Amino acid sequence: MSNEEVFFKWLPDYSVHIQAIDDQHKELVNILNRLFIAVSKREGDSAIAGILDALMCYTQTHFSQEERLMREAKYKDLDAHIEEHRKLIEKLDSLTKKYLLEEKPIYFEMLSFLKTWLREHIQGADMKYSAALRQAGFAVDDWEIEASAEMSRMTNSKSWWKVWKAA
Numbered sequence: 001m002s003n004e005e006v007f008f009k010w011l012p013d014y015s016v017h018i019q020a021i022d023d024q025h026k027e028l029v030n031i032l033n034r035l036f037i038a039v040s041k042r043e044g045d046s047a048i049a050g051i052l053d054a055l056m057c058y059t060q061t062h063f064s065q066e067e068r069l070m071r072e073a074k075y076k077d078l079d080a081h082i083e084e085h086r087k088l089i090e091k092l093d094s095l096t097k098k099y100l101l102e103e104k105p106i107y108f109e110m111l112s113f114l115k116t117w118l119r120e121h122i123q124g125a126d127m128k129y130s131a132a133l134r135q136a137g138f139a140v141d142d143w144e145i146e147a148s149a150e151m152s153r154m155t156n157s158k159s160w161w162k163v164w165k166a167a
Protein backbone atom coordinates (compact mmCIF):
# COMPACT_ATOMS: atom_id res chain seq x y z
CA MET A 1 0.00 0.00 0.00
CA SER A 2 1.59 3.28 -1.01
CA ASN A 3 1.31 6.38 1.13
CA GLU A 4 -1.40 8.01 -1.00
CA GLU A 5 -3.58 4.96 -0.57
CA VAL A 6 -3.45 4.84 3.23
CA PHE A 7 -7.04 4.97 4.45
CA PHE A 8 -6.28 6.98 7.58
CA LYS A 9 -2.98 8.81 7.63
CA TRP A 10 -1.68 10.05 10.97
CA LEU A 11 -0.68 13.72 10.87
CA PRO A 12 1.47 15.62 13.41
CA ASP A 13 -1.52 17.97 13.84
CA TYR A 14 -3.30 15.20 15.71
CA SER A 15 -0.82 15.25 18.58
CA VAL A 16 -2.30 16.09 21.98
CA HIS A 17 1.23 16.45 23.40
CA ILE A 18 0.91 13.53 25.78
CA GLN A 19 3.14 10.76 24.45
CA ALA A 20 1.17 7.75 25.73
CA ILE A 21 -2.10 9.18 24.40
CA ASP A 22 -0.55 9.92 20.99
CA ASP A 23 0.83 6.37 20.86
CA GLN A 24 -2.58 4.94 21.65
CA HIS A 25 -4.29 7.12 19.05
CA LYS A 26 -1.72 5.96 16.47
CA GLU A 27 -2.48 2.36 17.36
CA LEU A 28 -6.21 2.99 16.88
CA VAL A 29 -5.39 4.46 13.45
CA ASN A 30 -3.35 1.30 12.68
CA ILE A 31 -6.20 -0.99 13.66
CA LEU A 32 -8.68 1.01 11.54
CA ASN A 33 -6.30 0.82 8.58
CA ARG A 34 -5.97 -2.92 9.11
CA LEU A 35 -9.75 -3.26 9.19
CA PHE A 36 -10.04 -1.22 6.01
CA ILE A 37 -7.59 -3.55 4.22
CA ALA A 38 -9.37 -6.66 5.50
CA VAL A 39 -12.75 -5.36 4.31
CA SER A 40 -11.34 -4.18 0.93
CA LYS A 41 -9.70 -7.51 0.27
CA ARG A 42 -12.71 -9.43 1.54
CA GLU A 43 -10.61 -11.34 4.01
CA GLY A 44 -12.34 -14.14 5.88
CA ASP A 45 -14.64 -13.83 8.85
CA SER A 46 -12.07 -14.94 11.38
CA ALA A 47 -9.57 -12.26 10.27
CA ILE A 48 -12.21 -9.53 10.36
CA ALA A 49 -13.66 -10.75 13.67
CA GLY A 50 -10.15 -10.67 15.19
CA ILE A 51 -9.59 -7.10 14.04
CA LEU A 52 -13.01 -5.99 15.32
CA ASP A 53 -12.18 -7.60 18.64
CA ALA A 54 -8.82 -5.80 18.73
CA LEU A 55 -10.51 -2.50 17.84
CA MET A 56 -13.16 -2.86 20.55
CA CYS A 57 -10.76 -4.03 23.24
CA TYR A 58 -8.14 -1.39 22.48
CA THR A 59 -10.73 1.39 22.27
CA GLN A 60 -12.26 0.44 25.63
CA THR A 61 -8.88 0.32 27.37
CA HIS A 62 -7.83 3.60 25.77
CA PHE A 63 -11.05 5.36 26.77
CA SER A 64 -10.88 4.15 30.35
CA GLN A 65 -7.28 5.32 30.64
CA GLU A 66 -8.16 8.75 29.27
CA GLU A 67 -11.08 8.97 31.67
CA ARG A 68 -8.84 8.05 34.59
CA LEU A 69 -6.37 10.74 33.58
CA MET A 70 -9.10 13.39 33.36
CA ARG A 71 -10.52 12.25 36.72
CA GLU A 72 -7.12 12.41 38.39
CA ALA A 73 -6.64 15.91 36.96
CA LYS A 74 -10.16 16.91 38.13
CA TYR A 75 -11.00 18.00 34.59
CA LYS A 76 -14.28 19.94 34.58
CA ASP A 77 -15.72 18.60 31.31
CA LEU A 78 -15.19 14.95 32.20
CA ASP A 79 -18.88 13.98 31.99
CA ALA A 80 -19.37 15.34 28.47
CA HIS A 81 -16.20 13.56 27.38
CA ILE A 82 -17.32 10.25 28.87
CA GLU A 83 -20.61 10.64 27.02
CA GLU A 84 -18.75 10.96 23.67
CA HIS A 85 -16.81 7.79 24.49
CA ARG A 86 -19.97 5.94 25.47
CA LYS A 87 -21.70 6.77 22.18
CA LEU A 88 -18.76 5.53 20.13
CA ILE A 89 -18.56 2.26 22.08
CA GLU A 90 -22.27 1.79 21.40
CA LYS A 91 -21.66 2.28 17.65
CA LEU A 92 -18.72 -0.11 17.65
CA ASP A 93 -20.72 -2.64 19.58
CA SER A 94 -23.60 -2.54 17.12
CA LEU A 95 -21.22 -2.76 14.13
CA THR A 96 -19.56 -5.84 15.64
CA LYS A 97 -22.84 -7.50 16.54
CA LYS A 98 -24.32 -6.85 13.10
CA TYR A 99 -21.27 -8.37 11.48
CA LEU A 100 -20.86 -11.37 13.77
CA LEU A 101 -24.44 -12.24 14.66
CA GLU A 102 -26.55 -10.95 11.78
CA GLU A 103 -23.83 -11.52 9.17
CA LYS A 104 -24.27 -8.04 7.74
CA PRO A 105 -21.29 -6.78 5.74
CA ILE A 106 -19.14 -3.90 6.97
CA TYR A 107 -19.69 -0.96 4.69
CA PHE A 108 -17.05 1.60 3.82
CA GLU A 109 -19.42 4.30 5.08
CA MET A 110 -19.05 2.78 8.54
CA LEU A 111 -15.25 2.79 8.29
CA SER A 112 -15.33 6.41 7.13
CA PHE A 113 -17.60 7.25 10.04
CA LEU A 114 -15.11 5.72 12.50
CA LYS A 115 -12.22 7.56 10.88
CA THR A 116 -14.04 10.92 10.96
CA TRP A 117 -15.22 10.32 14.51
CA LEU A 118 -11.72 9.55 15.76
CA ARG A 119 -10.14 12.50 13.95
CA GLU A 120 -12.76 14.95 15.18
CA HIS A 121 -12.68 13.56 18.71
CA ILE A 122 -8.89 13.86 18.89
CA GLN A 123 -8.88 17.36 17.45
CA GLY A 124 -11.85 18.46 19.54
CA ALA A 125 -12.49 16.88 22.94
CA ASP A 126 -9.02 15.35 23.40
CA MET A 127 -7.16 18.56 22.51
CA LYS A 128 -9.40 20.41 24.95
CA TYR A 129 -8.62 18.26 27.96
CA SER A 130 -4.90 18.04 27.17
CA ALA A 131 -4.70 21.84 26.89
CA ALA A 132 -6.60 22.21 30.18
CA LEU A 133 -4.24 19.78 31.92
CA ARG A 134 -1.22 21.64 30.58
CA GLN A 135 -2.66 24.95 31.68
CA ALA A 136 -3.31 23.58 35.17
CA GLY A 137 0.27 22.32 35.29
CA PHE A 138 -0.88 18.73 35.83
CA ALA A 139 2.05 16.29 35.56
CA VAL A 140 1.11 13.21 33.53
CA ASP A 141 4.30 11.20 34.24
CA ASP A 142 2.87 8.81 36.87
CA TRP A 143 -0.29 8.26 34.87
CA GLU A 144 1.78 7.59 31.73
CA ILE A 145 3.91 4.88 33.38
CA GLU A 146 0.84 3.12 34.71
CA ALA A 147 -1.08 3.48 31.44
CA SER A 148 1.75 2.04 29.33
CA ALA A 149 2.16 -0.92 31.69
CA GLU A 150 -1.58 -1.62 31.64
CA MET A 151 -1.69 -1.42 27.85
CA SER A 152 1.17 -3.90 27.43
CA ARG A 153 -0.45 -6.27 29.93
CA MET A 154 -3.65 -6.12 27.90
CA THR A 155 -1.99 -6.71 24.52
CA ASN A 156 0.32 -9.44 25.89
CA SER A 157 -2.55 -11.38 27.37
CA LYS A 158 -4.42 -11.67 24.06
CA SER A 159 -3.23 -14.19 21.55
CA TRP A 160 -5.34 -12.64 18.76
CA TRP A 161 -3.34 -9.47 19.24
CA LYS A 162 -0.23 -11.21 17.93
CA VAL A 163 -2.23 -12.63 15.04
CA TRP A 164 -3.51 -9.29 13.85
CA LYS A 165 -0.16 -7.62 14.46
CA ALA A 166 1.56 -10.19 12.25
CA ALA A 167 -1.05 -9.95 9.48
Ligand SMILES: [Fe+2]
Residues within 6 Å of the ligand: 066, 081, 085, 121, 125, 126
Ligand atom coordinates in the same frame (compact mmCIF):
# COMPACT_ATOMS: atom_id res chain seq x y z
FE1 LIG B 1 -11.21 10.89 24.27
